[in-house]
Amino acid sequence: MNAVVEYTSVRELRGPLAVVDRVEGVGWDEFVRFTPESGGERHGLVLEVDRGTAVVQVLEDTAGLDPARLRAAFTGTPLRVPVGPGWLGRICNGRGEPLDGGPPVFGTTTSAVSGDPVNPVRREPPAEPVLTGISAIDALTTVVRGQKLPVFSAAGLPHLELAAQIAAQSTAGGQPFCVVFAAMGVTHADAAFVRDALEERSASGELVLLLNTADDPVIERVLTPRIALTVAERLAFFEGRHVLVVMADMTSYAEALREVSAARGEIPARRAYPGYLYSDLASLYERCGRVRGLPGSVTVLPVLTMPAGDITHPVPDLTGYITEGQVVLSRTLHARGVYPPVDALSSLSRMMRKGAGPGRTREDHLDVAAQLLAALARARQVRELADLVGQSALTATDRAYLDFDDAFGRELVDQRRDEARTLEETLERAWRVLLTLPRGQLSMLPARFLDARLPQDGR
Amino acid sequence: MKTSLPAPMTAALEPVRARLLRAAEADAAAMLATADKDAATILRQAEAQAADLLAEARERGAADAEAVRRAAHVRARRTARARELAARRECWEELRRQVIRGVEALRTTEGYPRIEAGLTARAHRLLGPRARISPAPGGGVLAEDETRRVDLSLTQCARRALDGAGPEVEELWTP
Structure with a gap:
């Protein structure tokens, strides 16, 4: 098929579809150029070919076109x-x-x-x-x-x-x-x-x-x-x-x-x-x-x-x-x-x-992420428990998880719509959020990271 | 009814009175001190709150100013970019006009009959020997059969060549 050859046998236009008769060698998804006599160009894709009849979806719709004065050129390939x-x-x-x-x-x-x-x-x-x-x-x-x-x-x-x-x-x-x-x-x-x-x-x-x-x-x-x-x-x-x-x-x-x-x-x-x-x-x-x-x-x-x-x-x-x-x-x-x-x-x-992790982002990235997710999962359980028994009946540790959850949303997740945070800043915020929990609860973080950020006897 | 105590009893109660008075004065002083302290705390809090509000207002003002500045910057840059793109488009359209004019001018050259013969042969190759061939208004040929048409006019040939142009066109506006 050659895009130079134009078919004048457009039988009908129905909504966005054009039906072209007596075509040869046309395939599915082939790109089509329509030229109305009034000028301008429209484009289409072959949706269906049955024997010598092709159904083409016209991209710009068929409004204002006259099938008798419309030429269709099949490019021989899908859109390029x-x-x-x-x-x-x-x-x-x-x-x-x-x-x-x-x-x-x-x-x-x-x-x-x-x-x-x-x-x-x-x-x-x-x-x-x-x-x-x-x-x-x-x-x-x-x-x-x-x-x-x-x-x-x-x-x-x-x-x-x-x-x-x-x-x-x-x-x-x-x-x-x-x-x-x-x-x-x-x-x-x-x-x-x-x-x-x-x-x-x-x-x-x-x-x-x-x-x-x-x-x-x-x-x-x-x-x-x-x-x-x-x-x-x-x-x-x-x-x-x-x-x-x-x-x-x-x-x-x-x-x-x-x-x-x-x-x-x-x-x-x-x-x-x-x-x-x-x-x-x-x-x-x-x-x-x-x-x-x-x-x-x-x-x-x-x-x-x-x-x-x-x-x-x-x-x-x-x-x-x-x-x-x-x-x-x-x-x-x-x-x-x-x-x-x-x-x-x-x-x-x-x-x-x-x-992520050592050599790609930061050494502590994966551990911090794992600890955050583990603590969030626990915080969710605690919140469900608090809904049943009331916050006053929770242990101090459980209440710390609720505080952690709030801090997570406020300090880490929430950011301005024009704010680009560096990974360094993100991970530092993550640490600040994590350190609202007692050290005993941060069991997924290697001791060396915790030692660097907490006094030995502190939280 | 008011009764006055005998003098010896009044004298005897004097220390109690004095004690009560001292206690009352101490209470009053303590209350006063507490009130002063509360007032100072409230004042401090109010000042801190005022400072916070001021800082927040400054921050918000600065953010608003920054937003306005950025919006103006974006508008200016967009206008500049739109002008640059419009100029490029104008270059491209001028190139198209010149190329089409140049190709159409082939019609008046000595070699045109050979070009026309070549285009006619191509039309026959595409539509078969029974295709009806007619000269195109601006030079070149048009060919037709019952369901197909081939436009090999000089104008259309030039347009097709331009449609296949590559990045070399960008040299028009690239320094």
Whole structure:
């Protein structure tokens, strides 16, 4: 197929779909360019091909088009985008077209947005941290370069603020670092907020921002994370940067996928999402990592809202199967005014041991994290007990755990929305919180760390 | 009814009176001291609270000022960036105009019949020998069959070449 050949046999336009007859050699997901006689250009993706008839989803919708005066050129390949450092500092829509008033993005080469799976044998395990400047994450669920760590949230919680803050202030220990932020299905107000929050990073040429707003075509939303990852892969594995890809909100993405699947007439599975939702999400999340013999890394931070806070909803459920842990936001903490409202006991970074500790972050990091979590678990039990018997019936040690819990939220987790804490500061705060407990309760911390911070006979 | 004690009894009670008076005076002095102490404590607390409020107000004021400064900085930088990008876009569009004009000018050159023959041959290769070929308004050819169309006009050829441009275009605005 050659993009020079245009079909004039568009039979009908139905909603966002165009049916083109008597086509030859057209395949699924092929990118299509529509040229109406009135001028301008629209784009589409082949949803279905049956014998000589192709059904194409038009990205910009079909409003105002006349099938008799419409030409369709099939490009012969799925969508390809130019890739290279030209993306840095640019703001584009969900299909990679500039929104910032600049020229198109030029790349050293083009890549198919569907991406190529990484040969599992060539994968390097994730190592070394990405420091987010968020205490609750850096201390307890450290993000590791090459990891995929989702943020599970619910409507009304500040997940977008958190995602933007992470994108604005993350670093990779002084090594070349950049962020690709793919906003999907966000409102215009949220899109403006993200732009403002990331202005500085964008001006430093360390950000690629793809904005797909809630009123953009759904098929474009399906492309947005793929374009983001394609751009990130080039910046990482060929340009040698550590790239953090933030994708918010993956629930909007999954809903777009459901809509496209319905348009294709596929048999719906759980909650009408397509049966391949798991493998589709995996095809995105598994594009992160490190590749042997190539520099850089791609770390993925998908943000997803759990409808009605339901963690068993298909999107968080399937995401949880693929990703390496999760950061869970809590309504209770949010109601207490703690930002970011990270529920430390429900959050986990499975790769943390590979990216934190001696030689990577700080010698005492893993022990401090383990002790914090153990003490938080005990504090939760104590709080439940206090609900039954009243605080006055608790032992002094138990009351110390309640004080510890309060101090944990106030001193360590809570931080300003523009505050980037160094790991050093985070761990020092963690120590201050831990030392509200009697020394006898800090049994997970090696004696040498405790001796350095406490008098021998003291608490 | 008031009765006065006999003088010897009054004299006998004098030490008791004196004692009671002393005790009352001591109590009063203690109460006064406590009141003074309380007043001093309240004053100190009030001063400390006032100082805290002042510090907090200063901090908040400084934070607000910083936020305003940052917002102004962000606006200025965004405006500068928007101008830079608009200038780049203008460069790119000017390049497109010049390239398209340059390619369209081939129509008036001696080699044009050869170009046209080449484009016609390409149209036949793409649509088959039965394709209807017609000259394009700005030079080049248009070819059609029942369901397909090929635009090999000079303008379209130039556009396609520009669409495939790589980062070398960025040399237009890179020092």
